[in-house]
Amino acid sequence: MRHQFGGSPADYAAERVGNQLLLRPGATGTAWTARTGGTQITDLTDLAGTPIAGLTADSDGAVAFMGPDNDTTSLYVDFGYGRRYCLTAVDTGVRLAEFIESGGAPGGWAQLDETGTIDPGQLPAQLDWIVASTHGAKGDGATDDTIALQNAINACAPGGVVYLPRGVYRTTATLDLKNGVSLVGSHANMMVGPGMTDADYPCYIQPTAPFTGGSVIEIIGEDDGQHPAISGEQRLVNLMLDGSQLTGSSIDGVFAKGNVQNVVMDNFTVRQMPNNGLVTGEAGGIFPYSWRLRHVMIDNCHANGILFTGNTDLTLDDVQVIGCWAQGIVLTNCTNTQLIGCRTEWNGSHGYHITGAWGDWQGSGGMQMTSCSTDRNGQHGILIDATGNTPITLSNINTRRDGRNGGAGGGQYAGLAVIGATVPVVADVISCYPGVDDAGGSTNSPQYGARLSGSTTVVLGSATLHAASAGLFDDGTNGSVSLGDGVLTTVGATTSTARRTRPRPGGDLGIYAPSGWGRFWRAKREAAGSGLARIVTLGGSATQGMYASNPRTKSWPGQLATTLQGVYGDGGSGLQQTSLSSTILASGDAAALAAWTTAGAVVTQTGTWSQGGSKYGPGVNYLYSETTGSTLTFKARGTSVKIYTVIGGSTRAPMLYSIDGGADVTVTQPAGTAAIQVTTVTGLSNTTHTVVVKVGTATAGQYVSVCGVSGENATGVVVHNLALAGARSETFGNNATTALNATWNGGVDFPGDLVIYTAGPNDAAANTTGDAWVANVAKWMKAVKDTGAAVGDCDIILALPHLGTHDVTNFKYQDYAIRGRALAEAYGCAFVDWWTIGRNSWQYWNSLGYWGTNAGTGAAGTDSVHLSDAGFAAMADVLLPLVAG
Known part of the structure; x- marks a missing residue:
């Protein structure tokens, strides 16, 4: 489009002479795109539309012409008097008026109406949008807008926009969104939050x-x-x-x-x-x-x-x-x-x-x-x-x-x-x-x-x-399964x-857990809500609980039980065995015996009882008496109670028991080969029961031999601590089906879903060779995994307690550690070495207050190998990620 230039009172060819501007009729000039430099404009015509080569002033010096056909509205003219002057098209005002007049009209520029909105009919011309309302969509929440919306979509070319102004567009059939179409609304309600309603955001x-x-x-x-x-x-x-x-x-x-x-x-x-x-x-x-x-x-x-x-x-x-x-x-x-x-x-x-x-x-x-x-x-x-x-x-x-x-x-x-x-x-x-x-x-x-x-x-x-x-x-x-260093569990x-x-x-330091270990135990643990998950712990005094303030609750097996039962359910107290009795403890631990008696942890007794010489039954020890009326009193928590006694080839006196002060119940002890008799009492309340075992009428040589009493529930986790002070690897090592030790200590006759075996310090003190130690442990593993009806469906943790200063002569323990790791790999067991974890240093654990004393159970002391409550807690902390994780 060409615009008209000149014809106004200001549009004349003039020359400055002194302080005067003198008109120059007939002057010739040129048009340019810039005040200096730029490009000369040659596409010019006169007012009649005839092309002209340049600009020529009329007889009065006035200038009038039509600009180039490119919608130029300003340019610069040069009549050869030393400078260029800017000319502005004289029809700009008319065009501006026309544009303003088109505001709000169809095809004109978009204009807000009296409600503050834009007529949707104006938008397509300006934005290449199709507004849904132009195809009949009402957005009033009542009208069926399905056809209108689909028509708008169908009318939209690929790359175009179908716009839905603020409103609720009711539909009754599927909308088919075409290739390349943008369906754009005014607002997406991400959620209707508290205090908001749908009506607030239609x-x-x-x-x-x-x-x-x-x-x-x-x-x-x-x-x-x-x-x-x-x-x-x-x-x-x-x-x-x-x-x-x-x-x-x-x-x-x-x-x-x-x-x-x-x-x-x-x-x-x-x-x-x-x-x-x-x-x-x-x-x-x-x-x-x-x-x-x-x-x-x-x-x-x-x-x-x-x-x-x-x-x-x-x-x-x-x-x-x-x-x-x-x-x-x-x-x-x-x-x-x-x-x-x-x-x-x-x-x-x-x-x-x-x-x-x-x-x-x-x-x-x-x-x-x-x-x-x-x-x-x-x-x-x-x-x-x-x-x-x-x-x-x-x-x-x-x-x-x-x-x-x-x-x-x-x-x-x-x-x-x-x-x-x-x-x-x-x-x-x-x-x-x-x-x-x-x-x-x-x-x-x-x-x-x-x-x-x-x-x-x-x-x-x-x-x-x-x-x-x-x-x-x-x-x-x-x-x-590969775990990084930074896996923390709670x-x-x-x-x-x-x-x-x-x-x-x-292996972390002192810990080895092969990939796949724990599948049997964890399966039982996870099903503890509907069944019983059993742990059996074996070892010497460091497992039995010396010198914890209460060997039943503050030993590391006791602390494992507390944690697991708090999560998976209380499976009962487990076995209280006769190794925690005055007959066995009095000779070397009188101070500890007094403290544990006060804590209610020991088996109390009346009459005459002696320690058996054979490794029979759960816990591989028992007390026997031939004195009529002699009693042993146990504590057992659970809805069922099991009493474990040893029967033999000779005639035995009857065993009597009473629960919570009830009447004595007589149980015949049959004669025959050596065996363990299990007397089970069910239907009890889930509380701690006092179980008294008594010798019936007996004559010389007619013994009642008692291993212990267990309390159990039908569901939850139960921990049976079968450890015995002084135990060595050979204590649990006989896996023969005719023996009564290994098969009753995590084996088929007293099985565990998880068995933790910790014998070691007493072997080192006794100068047991590595070959003998590993053979004894392997025999016990054979009993647990594959003796009788055993099918290998339990998990084992083989563990070495911290040796402390228990062996300063024979130096066998490092050999046990090497053999223990090899055993673990051969049998698919986990392996824990508290001796390594404790820096192989008695002084280190002493600085942490982990060693105990029998004179002040639970407190820190200077014992060579027995622990304080803090020491047992440290041992439990090492095991918990394996057992509870």
Whole structure:
């Protein structure tokens, strides 16, 4: 367009002479694009439209012409008098008036009306947007806008925008989103928070019944006669889908299938759909590809939040799924995927589920999950059970209060669960923190911080795992589990601060736990709510509890029992054996005996009792008496009580027992070969019972021989401490089926799901060779694993107590340590060496107050090998990550 220049009173050719400007009629000049330099303008015409070569002033010196045909409104003229002067087109004012006049008119510039809004009819001309209302959509929450919205979508060319102004758009059938169309709303209600109502933010598509179709919006990439073979580039922005008015259970929010590429959802919300929030599937074996979800909320859908299958090259960024009735985010074979800053909360099942066959073909890949979190999901916070060979990598993950299980907790649920996965799972900077609901209801959950089961390869770098039952639960069925140095575990309520380092397969200092160890014990421990999980501990005085303030509760077996029973249930007191009796303790530990008697830890007695000379029964010792009326009094907690007595070839006096002051019950002691008789009393209350064992009418040589009394419940964890002061490896070593020692000490006749064997210091003091020591231990292991009906279904921890200064002559202990580690590898046992952990230094543990004294039980002392309460606690702390983790 050309604009007119000149013709105004100011537009003359003039020359400055002195202080005067003199008009120059007929002067010739040129037009330029700039005051200096620039380009000469030659595309000029006179007012009649005839091209002119240059500018010529008329007879009055006036200038008038038409500018170039490029909408130029200003230029510079030069009449050869030493400078250029700017000319402005004289028709600018007219055009400005015309433009102003077009404001608010169709095709004119957009103008706010009296309500402060813009007439939607003006927007397409300015922004290339199709406004839904121009196709008849009302957005009033009452009118069925389905056809109007679909017409707007159909009218939109690829790359265009269908805009939904503020309103509630009722639909009754699926909207088919075309290739390349952006569906843009005015606002996405991420959630309706406290104090807010739907009416406050009427900005959404609201499908209502009766509804035709399987989803509110569909995106199809399939050559089915209605859709293209390849579809893509759809956008859902600033938009919400509200399914609160729908009935039934089969309508999804968004459904896509086939070759649908490069879909973007941004500031997008789907809530209260009768089925899933977002779903994808295949068409002709082809799946959606390269989707991007940013700032997306899926809220209270009645099945899964996000159910994506085969979406390769997927990115989820700040995606939150909350309150869905089934799973939060389910990714099935979504290779080369990234999750960044996502959150799943309060979903009925798993928060995230990484599943399906992820494959190992060329071009396939795993996924990365970074800075994501969970909270109060009903089952696992994150469950990975995918198969294939592509690594799944997790970093900076925070799980919280998952495994609600309907408020009951338990259920073997975990913050992070890797179960049956063949894909390598690599996790680093992982945290789990338990808790109850905000209002204080429900049971502390999850049960585990991380649960590993039946998986091929799991690498756990650094983690802080705090959970109700165990921070880390590895059931021993995994192929390879690699733990980093920074795996800390904590058990119990949120207030618990007893953090422990989880021993790594291959060995922390003084600890060896082969990959797969513990599977039998952990399975029984986890089932302790419906059955009994049994631990048997064997060894010398360092296991029996000398010189703890109470050998039954403050020894390391007693402290293990307290911790485990607090988490998995009270299985009873376990065996109180006759080794804790005045007959056995009085000779060398009179001061300790007095303290333990006051503490109620010892077996009290009347009459005449002697210590048996054979290694019979549980605890490999017994007391016998042939004096009528002699008694032994035991304490046993549980709903059943078992009394263990030795019978032999000669005639035996009857054994009488009474419980809690009741009448004596007579039990015949049959004659025959040596054997252990077990008298079981059931139907008791779950309290601590006083059990009195009495010698019936007897004559010389008619003995009642008693090993001990056990209290047990039907469920929970029970710890039987069968240790004996002075015990050596040979004490428990006879595995012959005719013997009554090994088979009754963790073997088939008194089995444990976990057996912890600690003999060693007394062997060193007695100068037992390494060959003899390892042979004795191996015999006992044979009894436990494969004698009689034993099928190897128990776990063993072989442990060496701190030697202290118990052997300063023979120096055999290092040989036991070498042989013990080899035994552990040969038998698949765990191995704990407190001597190494204690720096092989009596002085070191002495500086920590770990050694005890019989003159002040429980307190720090200077004993050569026996411990204080603090020393026993230190031993328990080493074992707990193995036993409770």
